[in-house]
Amino acid sequence: DQQVKQNSPSLSVQExxxxxxxxxxxxxxxxxxxxxxxxxxxxxxFLISISxxxxxxxxxxxxxxxxxxxxxxxxxxxxxQPGDSAVYFCAASxxxxxxxxxxxxxxxxIKP
Amino acid sequence: KAGVTQTPRYLIKTRGQQVxxxxxxxxxxxxxxxxxxxxxxxxxxxFEYFSETQRNKGNFPGRFSGRQFSNSRSExxxxxxxxxxxxxxxxxxxxxxxxxxxxxxxxGTQLSVL
Numbered sequence: 001d002q003q004v005k006q007n008s009p010s011l012s013v014q015e016x017x018x019x020x021x022x023x024x025x026x027x028x029x030x031x032x033x034x035x036x037x038x039x040x041x042x043x044x045x046f047l048i049s050i051s052x053x054x055x056x057x058x059x060x061x062x063x064x065x066x067x068x069x070x071x072x073x074x075x076x077x078x079x080x081q082p083g084d085s086a087v088y089f090c091a092a093s094x095x096x097x098x099x100x101x102x103x104x105x106x107x108x109x110i111k112p
Numbered sequence: 113k114a115g116v117t118q119t120p121r122y123l124i125k126t127r128g129q130q131v132x133x134x135x136x137x138x139x140x141x142x143x144x145x146x147x148x149x150x151x152x153x154x155x156x157x158x159f160e161y162f163s164e165t166q167r168n169k170g171n172f173p174g175r176f177s178g179r180q181f182s183n184s185r186s187e188x189x190x191x192x193x194x195x196x197x198x199x200x201x202x203x204x205x206x207x208x209x210x211x212x213x214x215x216x217x218x219x220g221t222q223l224s225v226l
Contacts, residue, residue, distance in 0.1 A: 093211025
């Protein structure tokens with residue numbers, strides 16, 4: 001039972017354009033969402049988070065949007081840069097056990 | 113402030129052996145979580161320790177075990193290694209429980225089982 005889904009295994013975007021990565025969830029108890037970026041053979045690094053009381057959070061070139069009714073969140077990267085090429089994971093948590101549920105990841109490729 | 117430190121960085125073992133991986137969290141962090149990543153797979157949650165107690169456990173066989181010491185350092189043990197255990201093992205720490213705030217990850221231990 002995949003509670004957090006990233007349906008696009010990969011995404012290719014031209015440098016300078018907008019990258020949009022999507023994540024869907026099924027558990028309505030989730031109230032905290034995070035995005036992480038991962039390079040090969042390294043640990044993930046935290047990018048941005050959002051709680052369910054907000055519908056948008058910005059940090060520099062990164063913006064996360066949360067649509068609670070659709071159980072959908074998206075990460076926007078504007079403008080996309082070559083160093084953004086990595087695997088992006090979304091993760092969600094909620095309820096009393098604090099377990100973090102991860103998506104399978106989307107590999108973002110930024111083309112020069 | 114030093115980041116999360118995992119040792120060793122690389123490890124080669126043969127089937128049937130056992131292995132112990134170590135993780136030193138960021139100073140002041142009480143939660144340590146362990147993950148397995150295999151090629152083409154996402155992050156598979158192994159377990160979380162908080163204040164020396166296992167708080168959550170993923171869907172892995174009993175060959176995978178862990179513990180946390182009073183200084184928050186954690187070890188993970190895999191007994192009777194199988195070829196399928198070859199993976200990048202990641203440790204993450206946080207001040208609170210893993211689902212309540214962002215995690216800080218180490219660089220991982222790359223385990224190869226021959």
